[in-house]
Structure formats: C-alpha cells, structure tokens
Amino acid sequence: MSLTLDEIQNFKGKYPRQIWSLFFSEMWERFCFYGMRGMLVFFMISQLNFHEKEANLQYGATQAFVYAFTFVGGLFADKILGFRKSLFWGGLLMIVGSLILATDPHKFFFLGIAFTVVGTGFFKPNISSMVGQLYKPNDSRADAGFSLFYAGINLGALLGGYLCIAIGKGEILSNTISEAMRWNVAFGLASIVMVISLINFIFTQKRMGTIGLQPGHPLAEVKAAPIPKWKEYGVYVLSLIFVPIIMKMVAKTEYTDYFMWTIGPLTLIYLFYEMSKVTVSERKKLWAALVFIIFSILFWGIYEQSGGSLSIFAAKNLNKDLLGLDPNGVNNSGGAFFIIFLAPLIGLLWIWLNKRKIEPNTIVKFGLGFIFLGAGYYVLFATRLFADLQGITSLNFFTLALLIITLGELCLSPIGLSIMTKLSTKNLQGMMMGMWFLASAYGQYVAGIIGAGLATAKEGSTNYDALITYTDGYKQLGLYAVIAGVVLILISPFVKKLMQDVK
Numbered sequence: 001m002s003l004t005l006d007e008i009q010n011f012k013g014k015y016p017r018q019i020w021s022l023f024f025s026e027m028w029e030r031f032c033f034y035g036m037r038g039m040l041v042f043f044m045i046s047q048l049n050f051h052e053k054e055a056n057l058q059y060g061a062t063q064a065f066v067y068a069f070t071f072v073g074g075l076f077a078d079k080i081l082g083f084r085k086s087l088f089w090g091g092l093l094m095i096v097g098s099l100i101l102a103t104d105p106h107k108f109f110f111l112g113i114a115f116t117v118v119g120t121g122f123f124k125p126n127i128s129s130m131v132g133q134l135y136k137p138n139d140s141r142a143d144a145g146f147s148l149f150y151a152g153i154n155l156g157a158l159l160g161g162y163l164c165i166a167i168g169k170g171e172i173l174s175n176t177i178s179e180a181m182r183w184n185v186a187f188g189l190a191s192i193v194m195v196i197s198l199i200n201f202i203f204t205q206k207r208m209g210t211i212g213l214q215p216g217h218p219l220a221e222v223k224a225a226p227i228p229k230w231k232e233y234g235v236y237v238l239s240l241i242f243v244p245i246i247m248k249m250v251a252k253t254e255y256t257d258y259f260m261w262t263i264g265p266l267t268l269i270y271l272f273y274e275m276s277k278v279t280v281s282e283r284k285k286l287w288a289a290l291v292f293i294i295f296s297i298l299f300w301g302i303y304e305q306s307g308g309s310l311s312i313f314a315a316k317n318l319n320k321d322l323l324g325l326d327p328n329g330v331n332n333s334g335g336a337f338f339i340i341f342l343a344p345l346i347g348l349l350w351i352w353l354n355k356r357k358i359e360p361n362t363i364v365k366f367g368l369g370f371i372f373l374g375a376g377y378y379v380l381f382a383t384r385l386f387a388d389l390q391g392i393t394s395l396n397f398f399t400l401a402l403l404i405i406t407l408g409e410l411c412l413s414p415i416g417l418s419i420m421t422k423l424s425t426k427n428l429q430g431m432m433m434g435m436w437f438l439a440s441a442y443g444q445y446v447a448g449i450i451g452a453g454l455a456t457a458k459e460g461s462t463n464y465d466a467l468i469t470y471t472d473g474y475k476q477l478g479l480y481a482v483i484a485g486v487v488l489i490l491i492s493p494f495v496k497k498l499m500q501d502v503k
C-alpha cells in the first residue's frame with residue numbers, strides 16, 4: 001500500500017525517512033558531477049593541450065551551461081515529465097555522458113560534457129524540489145532537512161572531487177590501472193556512481209507516495225488532464241537535440257556571453273508571464289523568491305572565487321602550516337569537508353532555536369549568510385598580516401577564512417533551496433528551483449569576471465605585490481558582502497510582507 005502525502009508529511013521526529021534516500025541519490029550525482037568538474041581543466045591542459053586561459057574559459061562556459069540548464073530541466077518537469085521522470089532521464093543522460101568520456105575522453109570530450117550538462121539540468125533541480133515536498137508548506141523542520149541534504153551534496157562533492165582526478169593523474173591505484181587507461185577509468189567511475197544513484201532512486205520511489213508523479217497522473221496531487229505521450233517523447237528528443245548545440249557552444253566560449261545575456265532576460269520574461277496567471281498572494285510570494293534569487297547571484301559571485309582567483313592565491317601565496325597539507329587541496333575540499341560536519345549541526349540548531357521561538361527567518365538567515373561571507377573575506381584580507389617578504393602567508397589562517405565562508409554558505413544555500421519550495425506555487429516548483437540554480441550560473445559568470453579583474457592586476461609583479469593586490473580585492477569583496485547582508489536585514493520587513501505566512 002503506497003503512502004499518502006499526508007502520511008509522508010506528518011512524520012515524527014526531526015527528519016522524514018525518505019530524505020535519506022534522496023540524500024544518497026544526490027550524493028552520488030554530485031560525486032559524478034564534481035568528479036567530472038574536478039578533472040576538466042587539468043584534462044584539457046595536460047591531455048588536450050589547451051592553453052591555460054582557454055581551458056579556464058571553457059571550464060567557465062561548462063559551469064554556466066550546467067546551471068543554466070537547470071531552468072529548462074525544472075520547467076519541463078513542471079509541465080510535462082514530473083520530478084521523477086525528469087530525474088531519471090537526467091541521470092541516464094549523465095551516465096551516457098560519462099560512458100562516452102570513459103570510452104575515449106580525448107576524442108569525445110565535448111560530446112561527453114554536453115550530455116552531462118543536459119543531464120544535470122534535468123536531475124539537479126528536481127531532486128531538490130522533491131526534498132521540499134516531504135514537508136508541509138509551513139513545517140519549520142524543512143531548513144534542517146535541506147541542511148542534511150546539503151551535507152550529502154558535499155559528501156559526494158568531496159569524494160568525487162578527490163577520487164576521480166587522483167585516479168586520472170595516477171596518484172592512486174597507479175599499480176592496478178595502466179597509464180593509458182587512467183582517464184578512462186576516472187571518467188568511468190563517474191558513470192558507475194551515477195548508476196548507483198539511479199538504482200537507489202528506483203527503490204526510493206516506492207516510498208515517495210504521490211511526490212514527483214507526472215502531471216496528469218491519476219494519483220497526482222494536482223488534478224490535470226494526462227500528458228499525451230508524444231509530448232513526453234518530444235522532451236526526450238528535444239533534450240537530445242540540445243546536446244550537439246551545447247557541444248558547439250561550450251567549445252566556442254564567445255557564445256557563452258551571448259547565451260548568458262539572453263537566457264536571464266528570457267527566463268525573467270517567462271516568469272512574469274507565469275506570474276500573470278496566479279493569484280495576488282501567490283504573485284507576492286514569487287516576487288519574494290525573486291529577491292532571494294537576485295541576491296544569491298552576488299553571493300555566488302563572491303563565493304566562487306574559490307575555483308578561480310583563490311586557487312591561484314593558494315598556489316602562490318600560501319605555506320603548508322596546516323598539518324603539511326597542500327594549500328590547493330585545502331582550498332578545493334576544505335569547504336565541503338566543513339559542511340559535512342557543520343550542516344547537520346546547523347540544521348539541528350535551527351530546530352532548537354525554533355522550539356524557543358527565536359529562529360531567525362529566511363531573510364535574516366540570508367543576511368547572516370552574507371555577513372559571514374564578508375567576514376570570511378576580511379579574514380582572507382588579513383592573511384597579509386602573516387606574510388613573509390616573499391608574500392607567503394599562513395594556510396592555517398586561510399582555512400579559518402574558509403570555515404567562516406562555509407558558515408555563510410550554510411545560512412544561504414540550503415535555506416535558499418528550502419525557501420524556493422515554500423514560495424513557489426505547486427505548478428512552478430521545478431521552474432523556480434531551476435531559477436535558483438540559474439542564479440548560480442550567473443554567480444559563476446560574475447565570479448569569473450571578478451577573478452579576471454584581480455588576475456590582470458597581478459601580471460608582471462612580485463609575489464608580495466600579488467599578495468597585496470589579491471588581498472585588497474578580497475577586502476573589497478568582503479565589504480560588498482557585508483553591505484548586501486545589512487541591506488537584506490534592512491529590507492526584511494518588506495520582504496516578509498511579500499512572503500506572508502511563509503517564514
């Protein structure tokens with residue numbers, strides 16, 4: 001006998017049971033995604049002989065397309081496929097993508113990446129929307145659930161990000177895997193874990209009641225006419241048609257700019273169109289969602305320096321005073337490491353504060369997220385105080401900054417997922433979640449521009465000058481983040497009005 005939505009949502013205790021299953025599917029998906037992402041730049045430079053700049057641009061383009069495609073994936077889920085079928089289809093495309101790369105990464109590089117981009121678009125937003133549906137709209141335990149889910153995301157990110165490239169480079173398992181096959185195995189591993197993710201999801205579905213069913217399914221919560229089969233197959237065909245297009249666009253990075261300048265306005269126009277069809281109260285909530293989405297662009301723009309300028313900073317300006325660890329390794333995985341431990345704790349903190357009726361609401365949490373982010377960047381600025389004359393400074397202190405930035409991320413990113421599910425109308429859940437991720441595509445894009453600005457100032461200068469230039473830049477970013485945090489807290493009464501009963 002399958003569960004009803006009420007039975008699922010009226011769970012006792014802190015977390016719904018199903019969240020663990022979604023946690024694991026998302027964990028493996030993120031393993032695949034971050035595993036692949038972690039290999040991109042290195043593979044392009046060492047195996048495909050790309051120049052550093054070209055490889056970085058191409059990496060940026062891939063990131064932008066991946067997150068931009070979540071909008072498309074979310075939209076089709078709402079209108080035609082439902083969350084479950086979307087997730088499944090996305091997962092299959094990701095498996096195909098990594099199998100293509102596993103077969104011959106040199107020859108089929110962009111083809112494999114394009115499959116992964118489209119696949120992620122269908123998978124990523126829709127699994128998060130399903131987490132939201134485990135809760136009643138005003139269940140105060142949702143933020144804790146999303147925080148736990150976020151720990152799963154980062155566990156996958158950490159494992160995949162570490163293992164895939166380590167296999168590719170021959171740092172591990174070099175005795176068992178011949179040199180010629182290392183990259184094939186590394187990309188192949190991504191496909192294996194993605195298969196695990198989908199198998200896990202097949203079992204999960206049984207306990208999901210009506211959550212994620214296709215619109216028009218006889219048991220679906222929102223009653224609608226069944227979707228004709230040709231529409232469903234149409235989506236599958238259309239997504240396959242996108243593959244060669246994305247392949248071309250990623251390969252020629254000039255297109256990324258055009259794409260980024262077009263997709264945002266188009267999605268906004270579409271959102272406004274959808275907003276014209278809902279009630280006044282629903283429309284206000286969607287406006288509030290848009291405020292969160294827009295602020296998140298700035299957050300990710302500053303935050304995502306970690307993949308760009310901070311990795312150069314880590315390579316050139318940091319020592320190894322933290323247990324002898326490699327500064328780049330710490331920069332790449334420190335955040336995920338902290339999150340795995342802190343996310344569940346912070347989730348429980350929200351529940352604890354709620355019981356005492358002093359839990360901050362979402363806008364204040366966002367504000368705090370920015371203030372932590374800003375404080376973290378001020379600590380990055382302060383690393384210069386520990387520098388020697390060669391411009392080398394303390395990794396310990398840098399790691400402290402990472403910890404503070406991570407606290408900021410935890411006040412914003414899982415909370416953002418949670419609030420999207422609460423503020424969206426039932427028929428726009430997927431699309432709004434897609435917009436949330438689209439904002440991170442813009443964040444990545446802005447981050448690249450900021451990072452490039454910092455890097456040009458650096459050319460031709462000494463390592464010490466570079467330290468000064470970079471840390472000056474971080475101080476500036478810290479200031480912007482703090483200002484954004486204060487603005488959010490100041491406008492909170494206004495946004496609260498738009499949110500009405502949602503906290």
Ligand code: GLN
Pocket residue numbers: 030153300413437440
């Ligand atoms: N690191 C998180 C994830 O992979 C957040 C990504 C984002 O929104 N930019 O899901």
